[in-house]
Each structure stands twice: as C-alpha cells, then as structure tokens.
Amino acid sequence: MDFGLNGKRAFVGGGGRGIGKAIALELAREGADVVIASRSREQLEQSAQEIAEETGRLIIPMVLDVTQREQVDRVMAEAAERLNGLHILVNSASLPGGSPNAVGPIETVDDEALLSDFDVKYVGALRCSRAAIPHLKEQGWGRIVNISGGNGRTAGNLSGGARNVSMVHLTKTLSNQVGRFGITVNCIHPGTTRTERTPGMLEARAAQLGVTAAEVEAQDFAPDSPRGNAICRMVDGSEIGYLTCYLASDKAWAVTGEVIAAGGGTGTAVYY
Numbered sequence: 001m002d003f004g005l006n007g008k009r010a011f012v013g014g015g016g017r018g019i020g021k022a023i024a025l026e027l028a029r030e031g032a033d034v035v036i037a038s039r040s041r042e043q044l045e046q047s048a049q050e051i052a053e054e055t056g057r058l059i060i061p062m063v064l065d066v067t068q069r070e071q072v073d074r075v076m077a078e079a080a081e082r083l084n085g086l087h088i089l090v091n092s093a094s095l096p097g098g099s100p101n102a103v104g105p106i107e108t109v110d111d112e113a114l115l116s117d118f119d120v121k122y123v124g125a126l127r128c129s130r131a132a133i134p135h136l137k138e139q140g141w142g143r144i145v146n147i148s149g150g151n152g153r154t155a156g157n158l159s160g161g162a163r164n165v166s167m168v169h170l171t172k173t174l175s176n177q178v179g180r181f182g183i184t185v186n187c188i189h190p191g192t193t194r195t196e197r198t199p200g201m202l203e204a205r206a207a208q209l210g211v212t213a214a215e216v217e218a219q220d221f222a223p224d225s226p227r228g229n230a231i232c233r234m235v236d237g238s239e240i241g242y243l244t245c246y247l248a249s250d251k252a253w254a255v256t257g258e259v260i261a262a263g264g265g266t267g268t269a270v271y272y
Contacts, residue, residue, distance in 0.1 A: 004250035006031030014093035026241030066124030098159030175257030191263020230265025
C-alpha cells in the first residue's frame with residue numbers, strides 16, 4: 001500500500017531518540033523529509049546522520065525546548081522554511097512515564113516536577129501544534145499525531161497517566177477546530193515499547209532479581225503476566241512508526257480525533 005508520503009515534509013518533536021526517532025525513521029523510509037527536534041544537539045545530529053544514511057532523505061536536526069513559546073514559534077517557522085513547507089507534525093517530546101519524583105503516592109509528589117512534566121508533554125504539544133497549524137493550512141492538507149501513553153487508561157501515575165489523558169483531550173479539541181482545513185489530528189497510546197533504552201532497563205531489573213535480561217523480558221510477557229499483553233511480546237518502536245505513517249497518510253482521512261492503543265493488547269478493560 002502506498003501511503004502517499006513521498007515528498008511530504010514532517011516535523012518530529014522528540015525525534016532524537018526513542019519512539020520519536022523510530023517514527024522519524026519510518027516517515028523517511030516512506031519518502032518524507034523530516035526535521036527532528038529535541039534539547040540534545042549531539043543526540044540529534046547522530047540520529048539525523050543515521051536516518052539520512054539509511055533512507056537517503058533530507059533529515060534536519062534542530063535544537064528545541066518545547067517549554068519556550070518564542071523558541072517553538074521560531075524553530076517551527078525555520079523548519080517549514082528549510083523543508084519548503086510542512087505537512088506533518090508528530091508530538092513525541094517527553095520523558096517516558098514522567099519525572100521520578102512526580103509519579104508516586106500523592107504525599108511524595110513534587111509540585112514543580114509535576115508541573116514541569118505537563119509543561120513539556122501537554123503544553124509542549126499545544127505550543128508545537130499552534131506553531132505548526134498555520135503552515136499546515138497553507139498546504140490545505142495536514143496531519144498531527146500526538147504520542148501519549150497507555151498509562152492514561154490505568155490509575156496510579158499522577159504525572160504520566162494524567163498528562164496522557166490531557167493529550168487525548170487536546171487531540172479531540174484540535175481535530176474539531178482544524179478538520180475543515182484538511183487537517184486531521186490523532187493520538188497513539190504506546191505501551192511498553194522497545195527502544196534503545198530497553199536493554200539498560202532490563203539489565204538493571206535483571207541485576208536486582210538475580211536473573212538474565214532475557215529472563216526478565218520472558219517473565220514480563222508470559223501469558224497472563226500483569227506486565228504483559230495479549231500478543232506476549234514487547235512492541236517495537238518501529239511498530240509505533242508504522243501506525244504513525246498510516247495516520248499521517250492519504251489513506252487515513254476518515255480517522256480524526258481518535259486515540260489508538262498500540263501496546264499489543266494490554267489489560268482487560270473494554271473501550272467502546
């Protein structure tokens with residue numbers, strides 16, 4: 001299936017590593033030119049080189065702090081200029097799960113860390129969307145994909161869960177406002193996802209448990225494991241990239257204002 005992404009221009013916030021990098025790679029494989037943006041210049045430049053060498057597409061690294069509106073507006077305008085237009089925005093700039101001192105029992109939550117988490121993920125996505133929408137309107141065609149998280153559907157994380165819920169509300173609200181301009185807005189809830197961070201995280205848990213990293217992963221994704229999912233394996237970052245490419249494509253006009261879980265079938269709750 002041809003997604004119609006060849007020659008499209010995309011901006012991926014948080015594109016230097018993790019799920020954002022995986023999404024940028026898949027967009028480039030489909031023929032898009034991509035700006036990847038985050039706070040870390042060194043990581044961005046390395047990732048841009050890797051993706052460009054593999055795909056032959058134009059990959060531009062741009063340093064961006066999404067908590068600064070003036071900087072967001074300036075970088076988005078520069079990105080659109082360097083790409084010669086903008087069609088796709090992916091908001092994936094945040095620390096997975098939330099700050100360590102903002103995710104525990106309410107008595108231990110640090111207010112500043114909690115507010116910072118929302119400022120980066122929710123307000124950061126709002127800032128990037130606000131800055132990108134005029135450029136998408138110029139094309140008469142646009143796609144915004146917000147990367148949220150499956151813990152938005154599970155009580156327990158006062159930072160990560162709550163801000164993921166806010167991303168869903170942002171998604172639906174924007175979809176109602178910009179659909180008339182040929183722009184769709186959707187949200188993805190990844191679950192536990194394999195990225196470059198995964199080996200280190202598994203090794204750390206393995207050391208605590210006195211087993212191997214492979215054994216930890218096998219236990220996590222054994223049938224009926226509370227950490228696992230229906231397909232009994234970890235979802236790969238590339239698979240979030242595939243879904244993003246579909247939502248960013250010409251084939252996804254009928255889908256807007258929606259949230260799609262991509263965790264391999266987690267939990268037993270029914271959503272309708």
